[in-house]
Amino acid sequence: MQEVTRATAASRFALASAIVLVMVLAAAPYWGSTASLRLLGEIMVYLALASLWNLLAGFTGLVSIGQQAYVGFGGYMLFTICISLGWNPLYAIPIAALVAAPISALVAVLVFRLNGAYFAIGTWVVAEVFRLGFAQMSSLGGGSGLSLPITVMREMASTKAEREALIYWAALLLGTGSITIVYLLLRSRIGLALTAIRDSEVASSSLGVSITRVKLLVYVAVAAATAMVGALVFMQKLRIAPNAAFSVTDWTAFVIFMVVIGGIGTIEGPIIGTLLYFVLRQFLADFGSIYLIVLGGLAILVMMVAPQGIWGFVANRWGLSLFPVGYRVKLQAMPAYNNGKENEYVGRNQAHRDVAAARRNR
Amino acid sequence: MALLSIKNLCKRFGALVVTDDLSFDVNEGEIIGILGPNGAGKTTLFNLIAGTIRSDAGEILFNGTNVAGTGVAERCRLGISRSFQVPHPFAGMSVFENVLVGATFGRSGDDRFEYALRALDVAGLKQKANLLAGSLPLLDRKRLEMARALATEPRLLLLDEIAGGLTERECHELLSAIRDVHSAGVTIVWIEHVVHALLSVAERLVVMNFGRLIADGKPDDVMKSREVKSIYLGEDVNV
Numbered sequence: 282m283q284e285v286t287r288a289t290a291a292s293r294f295a296l297a298s299a300i301v302l303v304m305v306l307a308a309a310p311y312w313g314s315t316a317s318l319r320l321l322g323e324i325m326v327y328l329a330l331a332s333l334w335n336l337l338a339g340f341t342g343l344v345s346i347g348q349q350a351y352v353g354f355g356g357y358m359l360f361t362i363c364i365s366l367g368w369n370p371l372y373a374i375p376i377a378a379l380v381a382a383p384i385s386a387l388v389a390v391l392v393f394r395l396n397g398a399y400f401a402i403g404t405w406v407v408a409e410v411f412r413l414g415f416a417q418m419s420s421l422g423g424g425s426g427l428s429l430p431i432t433v434m435r436e437m438a439s440t441k442a443e444r445e446a447l448i449y450w451a452a453l454l455l456g457t458g459s460i461t462i463v464y465l466l467l468r469s470r471i472g473l474a475l476t477a478i479r480d481s482e483v484a485s486s487s488l489g490v491s492i493t494r495v496k497l498l499v500y501v502a503v504a505a506a507t508a509m510v511g512a513l514v515f516m517q518k519l520r521i522a523p524n525a526a527f528s529v530t531d532w533t534a535f536v537i538f539m540v541v542i543g544g545i546g547t548i549e550g551p552i553i554g555t556l557l558y559f560v561l562r563q564f565l566a567d568f569g570s571i572y573l574i575v576l577g578g579l580a581i582l583v584m585m586v587a588p589q590g591i592w593g594f595v596a597n598r599w600g601l602s603l604f605p606v607g608y609r610v611k612l613q614a615m616p617a618y619n620n621g622k623e624n625e626y627v628g629r630n631q632a633h634r635d636v637a638a639a640r641r642n643r
Numbered sequence: 644m645a646l647l648s649i650k651n652l653c654k655r656f657g658a659l660v661v662t663d664d665l666s667f668d669v670n671e672g673e674i675i676g677i678l679g680p681n682g683a684g685k686t687t688l689f690n691l692i693a694g695t696i697r698s699d700a701g702e703i704l705f706n707g708t709n710v711a712g713t714g715v716a717e718r719c720r721l722g723i724s725r726s727f728q729v730p731h732p733f734a735g736m737s738v739f740e741n742v743l744v745g746a747t748f749g750r751s752g753d754d755r756f757e758y759a760l761r762a763l764d765v766a767g768l769k770q771k772a773n774l775l776a777g778s779l780p781l782l783d784r785k786r787l788e789m790a791r792a793l794a795t796e797p798r799l800l801l802l803d804e805i806a807g808g809l810t811e812r813e814c815h816e817l818l819s820a821i822r823d824v825h826s827a828g829v830t831i832v833w834i835e836h837v838v839h840a841l842l843s844v845a846e847r848l849v850v851m852n853f854g855r856l857i858a859d860g861k862p863d864d865v866m867k868s869r870e871v872k873s874i875y876l877g878e879d880v881n882v
């Protein structure tokens with residue numbers, strides 16, 4: 282039997298560097314200032330959002346422009362849990378995922394009836410419905426929103442520095458965790474199904490792939506994870522209002538920019554895109570609206586020069602993959618006898634017969 | 644009981660009747676050839692059996708249960724597998740990964756790697772396992788169609804025109820592969836315009852025209868029948 286391998290030399294090197302990098306980042310509360318901790322926390326949030334949106338749009342073909350529905354939903358879950366139950370805010374993160382999952386399944390029943398551009402618009406409409414719905418809830422501050430009381434934050438830790446560190450670690454976990462989970466998912470059977478569906482729906486279904494089930498699974502998983510990110514974001518901000526919670530610009534448009542610039546449909550792309558976005562923002566933020574014009578111009582340029590994004594371009598050029606999800610067969614030299622065939626074909630019936638014969642001979 | 648039993652199957656595209664009240668049985672272990680002129684409705688029949696398109700009326704009994712309302716993926720897992728006349732490779736995946744999709748989702752057993760490799764071997768594609776499927780020439784794409792179908796561990800294998808354009812040697816290899824698969828216990832229905840290839844393995848021959856069966860029986864008898872001659876040799880039956 283031939284061996285089937287997954288890893289490459291580049292991927293082993295990438296894994297080792299990633300582990301070192303995550304350890305350095307985990308120690309940031311000990312070496313970084315409050316400002317740099319916040320910036321790193323925000324980068325982690327966008328790493329998570331970009332990886333998740335890329336899984337949805339780039340790998341599953343579900344181009345949603347309504348993921349802010351789940352960011353805002355997670356944020357409001359945080360405030361609901363903290364204010365009405367008085368629990369530690371960190372508990373809201375997993376709870377947001379558990380509540381968002383069934384709700385997103387219900388949303389899917391609705392939006393999965395739509396295809397392509399209609400799906401995209403449909404998800405946006407759903408997000409708007411969420412926004413209007415939460416704006417109606419006077420217990421959650423209605424249209425003007427509300428702040429997280431300091432007494433609740435003390436549930437997490439007594440000093441401000443400790444709280445900042447905990448929130449940062451949660452962000453680090455969500456950012457690196459999202460990338461890891463996307464990678465593991467794509468290496469799994471689901472990843473194989475997704476790639477097949479992307480290339481041909483007709484062929485994949487006739488080979489036993491249940492297309493709707495796979496897409497639903499990814500949609501719900503991404504929604505649940507996005508809600509976790511939402512709970513964290515508003516823990517960082519300490520304040521929520523419907524317009525900020527369900528902002529299509531902050532939680533979808535910027536995310537799409539990062540993914541498309543970095544390389545949609547690659548695991549590396551969203552990481553590169555997120556880092557590039559933050560570098561640009563650090564340099565251009567003082568210029569006000571020029572900053573947005575530069576972002577837009579850059580997006581158009583990349584779309585024209587390298588439509589597969591920066592990483593797509595690099596990967597094609599040098600055949601590089603830091604996160605290999607494919608399979609390679611180690612081939613042996615072909616034996617000269619038996620027409621080059623090593624195995625006889627054994628069908629289902631033959632296998633059954635073999636089993637039956639083995640039973641009889643026992 | 645027949646493995647596949649089709650009863651009064653109908654399908655029309657708009658005003659065009661493509662499957663016209665068709666009934667026939669496939670017994671377990673048979674290897675059946677289907678002949679018929681272009682547009683006779685052969686591929687449509689496969690699409691109906693595999694579930695790629697839904698029938699308008701009639702029953703499709705597989706192993707005794709009506710699968711006419713069952714989804715494509717489910718029918719594949721039940722043991723119905725087909726190759727496409729126009730290949731649909733997963734162009735961005737390697738040849739091995741293409742076959743692995745079938746071995747992973749189309750069957751229930753373990754050993755999916757081994758099963759995928761075996762299917763590649765039977766189809767003569769093993770040495771190309773790591774090539775991108777999108778880079779294969781047409782002949783290899785047809786082999787890949789067969790390999791993927793085999794990897795799902797089918798009970799009923801539907802092959803749609805896989806011998807066109809082969810050299811004599813390649814055709815010989817294909818026939819020996821089909822015989823292997825058949826002797827492993829797989830029931831085969833094969834649509835083919837290359838008549839001599841079909842006749843060298845088919846135990847039973849079915850001829851279709853205008854969505855109906857116009858002949859069904861032993862290959863020799865069928866080839867001698869007047870209706871078949873009239874279609875293939877242009878003889879006028881009414882003289």
Ligand SMILES: Nc1ncnc2c1ncn2[C@@H]1O[C@H](COP(=O)(O)OP(=O)(O)OP(=O)(O)O)[C@@H](O)[C@H]1O
Nearest residue numbers: 656659661679680681682683684685686687688728
């Ligand atoms: N999706 C479709 N919509 C409309 N008409 C169709 C469709 N699929 C097939 N047809 C028509 O139905 C008829 C039968 O087509 P089919 O592909 O089953 O023929 P076939 O016997 O396989 O022919 P060939 O030997 O050329 O492959 C043709 O006239 C074809 O144009």
Ligand SMILES: [Mg+2]
Nearest residue numbers: 685686687728
């Ligand atoms: Mg056809």
